[in-house]
Amino acid sequence: MTATTQEFVTKVVMDAAGMVAIRLCAIGNHLGIFKNLSAEGPATSEQLAARMGLNERYVREWIYGMSAAGYLEFDKLTRKAALPLALVPVLVDEGGPAYQGGLFKMFTGLMQPFNELVTAFQKGGGITYETYDPMFWEGLEANSCVRYRNLLVSQWLPEMPDVKARLEQGGSFADFGCGAGRSTVELAKAFPKARFFGFDLFEPNIAKAKANAREAGVEDRIEFRVHDISKGVPEKFDIVATFDLIHDMADPKGGLRALRRAVKDDGIYVLMDVACENDPADNHGPMAVFKYGASLHFCMTTSLAQNGMGLGTVGLPEMKVKEFCMEAGFKTVRRLPIEHPLNVLYEIRP
Template sequence: MTALEQEKTAPPGIPAVDPAKIMNLMDRVMRDMSGAMTGILCAIGVRLGLFREMAMSGPVTSVELAARTGLDERYIREWLHGLTGAGYLEAHRPSGGFLLPPELAMVIAVEGSPFNLSAGYELMPALAGMTGEVCEAFATGAGVEQDRYPAEFYEAMERMSASWFDTMLVQQWIPSAGDVAARLQRGGRVADIGCGHGRAVITMALAFPESRFVGYDAYGPNVEAAREAAEDAGVAGRVKFARKDATKGLRGHYDLVTAFSVLHDAPSPVALLRAVRGVVAPDGVFLLLESAAADDPVDNTGPTASVLYATSLMYCLPTSLADGGPGLGTLGLPPARIREYCGEAGFRSIRALPSANPFNALYEIRP
């Protein structure tokens, strides 16, 4: 096609276009739309326990799945066909049933699997429901307060991080940080900054019964949920949770201080790091988990970056701005900036540790 013919295919004011590229991009957009729609189907499957039920059996028909779950057969049938069309499920023609491959079950159905990403699907409806408020923030430059987000969002976030805490925290992360594990086995003091619902604190308390723990969070509902979880886990006698802005006065000295995916949300990251520096024992460790990010933002590409940037835009950025923070965003603390901020706060040693997770970067930081 000549340049003149290309120009004729474009609307007025649009530069000349390549029809072949248009077709390729249409295919890309359709695949992305398909992924988004498939995500909705998967969110339904996670919420209603359909994946979990399918993971416990071989091929299952819509009638059988309806009987097992107590849900409507016609809706289940449409859901099964939708995910079969998406390539998530396999049709088993001899039985007329549908199969969830066991490998995929490890990713979206099996609780306790270190590969489980199912909570990510539950984030989608909760964040999508905030689209209107985030669009308003585009116009005003203001933030969106934490309490504007639905409880389902925080529950999904807790479930997402639970897979890391349950399978990596005491098994890999703490043992990789020098002699910390041995000290906690003998009995040490631990503080967790931005504790959320307390999953990390409780996981550590169960693993190190001789140690004492405190979790700090500035969001009241998180603290209440954490206290209830500690009671349920039977560790309330060794674990305390406090509603507090950690930049405004931590007390005591701790063998281990942790901050899991909270520093980029802090109103003042350097002030928070200084507060942590003031309470880490001279021979103690600050264990910092942040999103894995490139020093140059344009190098953050691919599916993981897309998920993290979308989460940042819909939650981390607006809530940080609402708190008067710098709005770093989920990917706003790459290695160079972490080292810069830690140096300003007075830390002398920063060592990257293996996180065994493509979403995260883990650091051992010492006074």
């Protein structure tokens, strides 16, 4: 074996270890073990199992695995496992800026339809939304919640002073492809005079969005509705937004034409999509692996399931945003000066 081959063997083993660590994290997250360790302190496998009503043998193996992966500290004398303090914001504090629990759920849900995906490679087509375990949607929502709760109002909106002013004055805001409504709810909390609307074609997401609005006490100012943009738009709004929608759409060009019709002539369209390079071959590093994985397992695949364009997660770089928006009848596209590993935002005007 050459030295380079040996290096690749090591790389494969390291990558597999990472995959296993995420799987063990998904179990810890799902069962609430991280939360328990954080709230009730270090424990032996017997104590932890008793505290949580779990099978001790499984808990013991999980503790050793998570310790080997560097997620737990194991004390050989007391036989107790502890969650390092620095990991609490990452694994326990839901909605906080460092929280990664959404990833565990998202990938667990994404990776379940394996045979369907392999069949799509062979025969074309794709996977429908309904096929995914609800855990995927929960993970997506948890991830989105982190971004919108910590960045949307405090860091991204100040880069769009006209949008902010319209919302302060009580304008209308429509969030298309709103998912579980986390972006809409955060904005409604911050702008009490404005009127908010959220549309999504997947009914379970709208049900969740309504529940989230109720929980945040803003349900009287948001109307969430099941609606497919490809069927047209309900009315015109001062501000229209899409957060991670366009690259997922079956017909992104038709969607943008509909969005143009949804924006008043003096209104603004806020487009958030995935940060990527104009040439797909120029997307490198761990974030690119993550994005191509998400694309194959969901974004491209669900679009192809609808006989769609299948742009994929990294299929809407700045060059295409400009081209598609001009074709749809918009006049200006301004990329906001925001650095984020996953997303870019554009302020687009008719």
